[in-house]
Amino acid sequence: MVYAVEINNVHKRFKNVHALRGLSLNVERGITYGLLGPNGSGKTTLIRAIIGLLTPDSGEVRVLGTKMPNKAILSRIGYMTQQTALYDDLTVRQNVEFFAVVGGLNGDVRAAVDEAIALVDLTDRANSRVRELSGGMKQRCSLAVALVHHPDVLLLDEPTVGVDPQLRVQFWQHFRQLNAQGVTLIVSSHVMDEAERCDRLGFLRGGLLLAEGTASELRQRAGTATLEAAFLRFADAAVSSSQSPVASS
Amino acid sequence: MSTTRILTLARRVIQQLAADKRTIALILFVPLAVMTVAGILVRSQSSPLSIGLVLEDEGAVIPLGNRQVNLGQRLAESLGSVSDVIQIQVMPAAEARARLDAGELDAVITLPADFSARTVAARELTIPVEYEGSNPMAAQLLAGLLTRGAVQTLASLSVIGGATVTAPPVHLQETYRYGGAHFDTMDYLAPVFIGLFVFLFVFILTSVAFLRERAAGTLERLQATPIRRIEIVTGYMLGFALFALAQALIILGYTIFGLNVHYTGNLAVIFVVEFLLALMAVNLGIFFSTFARNEFQVVQFIPLVVVTQILLSGALWPVEEMPAWLQPVAWLMPLTHANRALRDVMIKGFDLIQIAPFVLALVAFASAFVVLAAQTVRRGVNT
Numbered sequence: 001m002v003y004a005v006e007i008n009n010v011h012k013r014f015k016n017v018h019a020l021r022g023l024s025l026n027v028e029r030g031i032t033y034g035l036l037g038p039n040g041s042g043k044t045t046l047i048r049a050i051i052g053l054l055t056p057d058s059g060e061v062r063v064l065g066t067k068m069p070n071k072a073i074l075s076r077i078g079y080m081t082q083q084t085a086l087y088d089d090l091t092v093r094q095n096v097e098f099f100a101v102v103g104g105l106n107g108d109v110r111a112a113v114d115e116a117i118a119l120v121d122l123t124d125r126a127n128s129r130v131r132e133l134s135g136g137m138k139q140r141c142s143l144a145v146a147l148v149h150h151p152d153v154l155l156l157d158e159p160t161v162g163v164d165p166q167l168r169v170q171f172w173q174h175f176r177q178l179n180a181q182g183v184t185l186i187v188s189s190h191v192m193d194e195a196e197r198c199d200r201l202g203f204l205r206g207g208l209l210l211a212e213g214t215a216s217e218l219r220q221r222a223g224t225a226t227l228e229a230a231f232l233r234f235a236d237a238a239v240s241s242s243q244s245p246v247a248s249s
Numbered sequence: 250m251s252t253t254r255i256l257t258l259a260r261r262v263i264q265q266l267a268a269d270k271r272t273i274a275l276i277l278f279v280p281l282a283v284m285t286v287a288g289i290l291v292r293s294q295s296s297p298l299s300i301g302l303v304l305e306d307e308g309a310v311i312p313l314g315n316r317q318v319n320l321g322q323r324l325a326e327s328l329g330s331v332s333d334v335i336q337i338q339v340m341p342a343a344e345a346r347a348r349l350d351a352g353e354l355d356a357v358i359t360l361p362a363d364f365s366a367r368t369v370a371a372r373e374l375t376i377p378v379e380y381e382g383s384n385p386m387a388a389q390l391l392a393g394l395l396t397r398g399a400v401q402t403l404a405s406l407s408v409i410g411g412a413t414v415t416a417p418p419v420h421l422q423e424t425y426r427y428g429g430a431h432f433d434t435m436d437y438l439a440p441v442f443i444g445l446f447v448f449l450f451v452f453i454l455t456s457v458a459f460l461r462e463r464a465a466g467t468l469e470r471l472q473a474t475p476i477r478r479i480e481i482v483t484g485y486m487l488g489f490a491l492f493a494l495a496q497a498l499i500i501l502g503y504t505i506f507g508l509n510v511h512y513t514g515n516l517a518v519i520f521v522v523e524f525l526l527a528l529m530a531v532n533l534g535i536f537f538s539t540f541a542r543n544e545f546q547v548v549q550f551i552p553l554v555v556v557t558q559i560l561l562s563g564a565l566w567p568v569e570e571m572p573a574w575l576q577p578v579a580w581l582m583p584l585t586h587a588n589r590a591l592r593d594v595m596i597k598g599f600d601l602i603q604i605a606p607f608v609l610a611l612v613a614f615a616s617a618f619v620v621l622a623a624q625t626v627r628r629g630v631n632t
Contacts, residue, residue, distance in 0.1 A: 085466030
């Protein structure tokens, strides 16, 4: 099986928003895939569909070959939400330990917890309560929680929002390490310069995949110097084509 | 002091309140609801105290006028007219005993065959009365009324006799089916408090904890793990139930040893009831947390969920004295069953089998709330 995540013609409509409109994309194993798009483009909805927190109205999502939503496969998926989503009253270690066990970690919990905390460089704050941590430390703790149970697929929803540049570099180092271990990462972002670091990128807008490829491929196809310009070029093209009846919902 | 700043702040407070429609609704509605219930209870015609009279008296000849008199019969008549608060029913001894055991009668007066004869001989009116005893206030009230009735009986006799004699002293020979003379109002209220605190605190703690879980996003994160909804609910129940039992232990210990409240029953049975109460409160908390956006709104549920329930639960007004149409409503409240079970154990010394109906009702409530809570865990997710 080549793909870690397969998304096939997924539609999802909320009360007044058509969040995903027939979106398809595949993510190969062991790479970092960047989901890029402005707010409201469907990034979070897509990530929640991948993890099975919502069921598509139509279409299919498969993770590691298993059709989602599926509870059992969740032990092989890690999820870092946009919010830090930690228990403020508990220490870093208690948080990581809790999600290690709940997340379905097999084997030595203690070692895995220590490892995850060390990875995000929080070893000396392991016994601090989360409420006492700075914003960046909370983000790091949140990442440790997402990966402590050794997932094969890691979904990161805007992991570097509000993270200072130094920490961002650290985060990307972690991501690369994980890729090297065979972990597939799907990272959403609206920061274009971050996208350069991804192996592959998907441009999202209005619940549709505008374009897909490596950063250089996308720049080349759009004929622009920056990814930002490339995104805007693809977006413009989509708007003009949506005048045609085909692309409407 | 800047008037502008103060006024601006006041305006902001009003704007915030006005933006929260439900708070406004609750502020207006809840006090009215609570006062309505309280009004109904306070003004309701309380049902009379039932006294079973076992009348075996064969009468005797009294020295004054040398006439045959049945004192028991006369006593029954004057007791029947002494007050609306008591209702006298004459019945055989076996029936009286059974109905007293079941708590249907508030007292049984047994007047033996030689009641009149003995009274004449001793020149003293001794009325053997056995109180049901679980409500010390009722026993106190009865004692007063019985004495009054007896005095009236004697007064009527002295008039018939045509001569004024010093009325012989009246003496109540009191025994208690449950409780005892040393039981006071606190003994009646304490079992209810023990249940109430567990229910109240567990309800508040769970609703706030679960609200935070939703707001902080940790619930979403939990949903992204293999854990199942029923596992989340069960885990919450277990965690809070342990806390609740620890709390119950402390409250119970203080009640018994610090406040000298009497108890006759098995303490283990009390913990069974407390445990069920805690389970219910956890699930109710999870359920209600769905409807609250913040801690303030959780607090607003307390008058609605807790205060109304306390009023209707028989904690202060016995359910049996409520208007007939309100009694079924009272039995819809989980606390009503818990209060009854706790009182039966602590005052009457009932065991688990004897309070089984109430315990089963609590189990049924708890199960229903588990389903309700497990359903609401899903809310906000998988939409």
